[in-house]
Amino acid sequence: MQDKTILATHGLTRRFGGLVAVNEVDFDVASNEIHAILGPNGAGKSTLINLLSGEIPPSEGEVLYRGQSIQGKSMRQIARMGIGRSHQKTNIFPRLSCLQNCELAARIHMGGVFGSWRSRLRAHAVSERAMEMLETCRLTHRAYIPAAAMSYGEQRQLQIAMVLATAPSLMLLDEPMAGMGREETAQVTELLASLTDRYTLVLIEHDMDSVFRLADRITVMVDGSVLESGPTEQIRTSEKVRDVYLGRHDEEVTA
Amino acid sequence: MDLAFFSVQLLNGLQYGLLLFLIASGLTLIFGIMGIINLAHGAMYMIGAYLVYDLNLRLGNFWLAIMVAIPIAIALGLIIERLFLDTLYKRDHLYQVLLTFGLILVLNEAQRIIWGGDVHRVPVPAPFDASIQLTDNLQYSVYRLFVMGVCLALAGVIYWVIRHTKLGIIIRAGAVNRDMVEGLGINVRTLFTLIFSVGVALTAFAGMIAAPLTSIAPGMGDNILITCFVVVVIGGIGSIKGAFWGAIIIGMATTFGAVLIPSLASMVIYLIMAAVLLVKPRGLFA
Amino acid sequence: MTEAHSTTPLIDARGLHTYYGESHILHGVDLTLMPGETLSLLGRNGMGKTTTLKSILGFVPPRRGEVFIKGVSTAKRRPWQLIRQGVGYVPEGRGIFPGISVREHLIMAARPNESGENSWTLGRVLDTFPRLGQRINHDGSFLSGGEQQMLSIGRALTTNPDLMILDEATEGLAPLIRDEIWKIIHEIKASGIATIIVDKNIDHLLKVAEKHLLLVKGEVVYSGGSQGLKDDPSILETHLGVA
């Protein structure tokens, strides 16, 4: 297990003023696994992802990526180490076309500012890759439309295509399925499932069907702390998790 | 620098700072809260001064002149907002910058056509046309003290409205997302028109109340404009509190900079601004 | 007056054609909603659900077609005027204002109920969403996604509408809270407030809504009650991909 660990946190803590959003979280992800993070709203899941991707610095604790601390590294450096992410809120380039969105994502590994300036040759490869990602996410027909002119759900799909295009080895997805329709959710779920041989995935999602379908392991957070962590089956049946997160009786609702 | 000298300078700095706040408050209201950069701010300040000069001559009473001038200023704001700005909220700041740049030209030229190029003044009105002795050879106009009081009072009122009333919440929300406020069933358009007019009136009012302290001349607005920008940026755009402290800082810096480092006097406010932005890119109170 | 109320539709939209610039999005959508009714708008991503709502509320006025809210034509009226007539709008993307605290969100648009009874007040919203109570003085934009969703619904409720429009209201909510929201939607329905819901949870929609409108590329392909959909599962299957 230990040798396969790609990402680990030790005593990771983040405070906002008096509020402890993430509280001494120890958490590890093995390579090529899909690790889901569950928890009620406001449990600190997004904050955790923000800490992992370097968007905000931790108050305490550290993050090890492939055994190397990401302490003090900028968002950019972390991205270049191979950690890619999507945001909970749609975060795309509204005025660029769908394809250009993906191209920008696909391009980041093309070297420094000036080096890449010249690389006309590789431009072709980039477009091809971007197109491929759009196809994967079923957006080919939207390639030349400005992202702003797509529906909300389509924009969410584009987000995923962009993360994929950066070819990260570790993907942090913050509620990728939110805002998507059923069918699209199912599609994306399948898509993600098919990626496991190439990527490691940390997934936040409130869509339980997808989570249980995808996750190898699940960590449940409550009020910033880890409540329980373990294989999917364990979590699915855990009483504690039911109490704070899943709820018990789907049927009673209509009564 | 002896103590008396120092305290008088402190008073000068405070007074200048408070006046700057009054002038800048309209800017920060319009500029931060409504998201409009009003380059014509200075021109509106000038118009306020000219209005009170003109009305003072006609009516023979400064206070009456102010009473009449304020509605005129509000009307001016109303017209400008409805005619020009209403369509610009959804566009980039750039367009507001340019539109108000055009307004400067129009307003300045209108001033010239109406009032000509001469320098004018407004006498200090009763009952404040007296002085108090500060040091053995230096007096201080009571009117300046009065202006300080007015500035402080207005600062308090504006702060209270923005922070602690429902109207204030709506104004702040409207600055971020007009459509969503409209989506709550609130008439943002009229609200914004009103705010803009109030902002213009505040600025013009600053010009009116400052008129007895300065000379009224073409171009007087251009000079104050940039200083106001610096004030607002230092404090943090859109923050009334920020504008207040920014104005006090600039007031003090101008006053003491002039005496302590005369060689840098003309640049001192820009240096402060650069320094502030270096440490806090969004201003001190944003 | 009450008599008239029950017979005039709350919303009566006829033949809406809506465009974004040159692109023709809605192709003659009809929609009727009576007081107290609950209607669900179904359709895949990008089919025009949100656009329909925005057309009705005047954010994107239809180029052709007419909308009447409570019998009054919406032509030439601004969105705020339409919403003032008693609409609570929870847009997709939540529309939370940065720099404004939770409490301020909940008082900024508050309007008491006309009848005065059973009003949604700050207190009642906080009772419903205790989480918001714990964050009452926080900046709205710093809330977690789900908390923002609660805030957005709570804010709409404080206007005491008789029509709630919920565009993806359960997006990003934890299952427990999502159930909570469905409960509230039922409650809202029970209190006589009409509702239009866009959501991806079709099972729930079938339970709560008595009318459904299924959109495909801006055209209505199904309009009717729940029974019709249950009777002919192929409708949902072909147009929503629901097995």
Next chain:
Amino acid sequence: MLHRYPKRVAIIMLILTALVAAFPLWGEAVFGTQANFMLEKLTLMLILALFAMSLDLLVGIVGLVSLGHALFFGLGAYTLALASPDFSPASMWWMLPLVMGVSASIGLFIGVLVIRTKGIFFIMTTLAFGQMLYYFISTSQFAGGTDGVFIMFRPSLAIGERTLVDLDNPYSFFYFCLGMLLIGYFFLRWLTRSYFGQVLDGIHDNEHRMQALGYATSGYKLIAFVIAGVMAAIAGMLAAMQYGFANPAQLGWHTSGEVLMMLILGGMGTIFGPILGAFAYEILLFIYEHATTHWPILMGLTIIAAVLVLPRGIAGLIIAPPWQRKRNNDDAPAAKKEQASEAVQSTTPRKEG
């Protein structure tokens, strides 16, 4: 954002360029004895076009609205003025690199500071730096204070003893400026279509997302800022060469405002638009000043009208002429449509994170 325009853009620009380049052939016939003066005016327009174009890189492409761009224009002028020897012409061979070097290093220095700010703050900080340099120059004895300085001789462009271009000759100087403008244009066009340009587009749209993708956005912005500064400085140098004079007013914020105006009048983000804008602005100014001493009112109203009805500037008219728009338009007036689609965009939150 695609930086691809209909064919007619290229055709119109080509025709205009040819027309301008051929001025010596037709100028005299049209303007008679005023031809020389018109040539001078035309040269000035070319210089201003270069200036406006450089600003487009910042404003139109990267989305950073600068109200202090005149700083670089003035810097170019002053570098030339102060570095020129008193009694002989300087050589272009080292004057040009000097101007570029000075403006690049000052651009780098200021850039590092201002790049940290965004939106309104960027507008204000650039304004402040512009004013800072303005006051510095206008109180500096060595730079002639508010009176400015003379440049006694125009720099020469020669190899050894052989003059390549006689810059003292108004016609040669005109072609020299035209050449500089064309070089600048093709450089910017190449730049915006390159990988670098696409990154700038991305930054313009959503800088935060670019950072999350792993782009060093400040680096790109800084480079763009410096490039824009250097180009503006070259324009400033040319302007100083033309009239042999540098003055602090060249770097005041009014100049920055005017060049922004040329940009918007021409159509920002298009590179070719600002060229048209500079010409249009100068021509209008010339006409208005001739017509009345109340010209500021006319100019002001023109600016206001342009902002209100021509948000995409002259370039917008060429790219999508109104009669073309009408053809596939049903019934709603254009303005209303635009408002509607914008309304939708702004209901979704503008800023993320």
Next chain:
Amino acid sequence: NEDPVKLGLMLPYSGTYTALGEAITNGLKLAIEQEGGQLGGREVEYIELDSEADPSKAPQNMSRLVNGDKVDFVIGPVHSGVAMGMLRVAKQSGAITIIPNAGLGAATNELCMPNVFRTSFSMWQDSYPMGKVAYDQGHRKIVTITWDYAGGKEDLAGFEEAFTAEGGEIVEQILVPFPSTEFQSYLTQIASLEPDAVYTFFAGGGGVSFVKDYAAAGLKESIPLLGSGFLTEGNLTALGDAGEGVMTTLHYAETLDNDANQAFVSAYENAYGEMPDTYAVQGYDTGMMLVQGLSELDGDTSDQERLIDVLANVELESPRGPLSFSDSHHPIQNVYLREIRDGKHEVVSIAHENLEVPDEACQM
């Protein structure tokens, strides 16, 4: 010659200096109107170009007049920075330029051009005489204050030269950022320095503000205020009581008791309904210079060398007293000591008679 004489007026008609531009234009036109609107028997065409007092536009504006409109004479500007830009083009084109105001010393000294005349003053000329006056009045320690710009500094230099030569001391020279009119902290500084007197150069709105603030601070009683005439010129009504007793030196005063002035003042009042000021006189003298010069040549402007020669030798009985031109084409004129009494500049004495300015660098 049937063509009209073309006069290009490059003066500010917008912005801060509008009043000056208009007064000069009025004076000039008055002089020519008095000759039946003709110069040397030729009609006159005015081309008025707003200089906006913007130096950066000066070269192109000048070029427009000279190369575009092909004017015979350029008259302007008001602002020294603009003058620099104009003179650059004047040098290249050789156009005859008459400066009716701008006081930069270099114009008729270092920059020396035969085709450039000045009918106004130089900063030095108006302030130098005050140095002696101040000393003679018994002041030994003086604080000087002006804006931190070229014109202000040139003015103070003239005063200092004379004052220190007499044996006085400048205790402090205060430079206020241009164009700030926020003077309170400087007044406090002056009060604490307790000099015998203050010498100052400000103009326009700045002048009004300074004098008013000076009076309001109660300093006028204890520390006499001396200044260059521009401090109060054109500002008398705006100054009101605050100006009473302020002493300034200038080459003109509207109360000057000579025939030419009396005739001028009443003609000006008739024509424009207001009292003339120095600027109007400068415009008027520019007109008179052209009138005299061109009538001598019968309107023939073709021979430029001759024209320059004739103009250089013009001698006027101006409202300001006798006026002639030095080798550098700068006015030789009286400078008067004036005091404001009852809202008027009363002439106290002639501070310096027929003062010629230093122009070693320019001997034509």
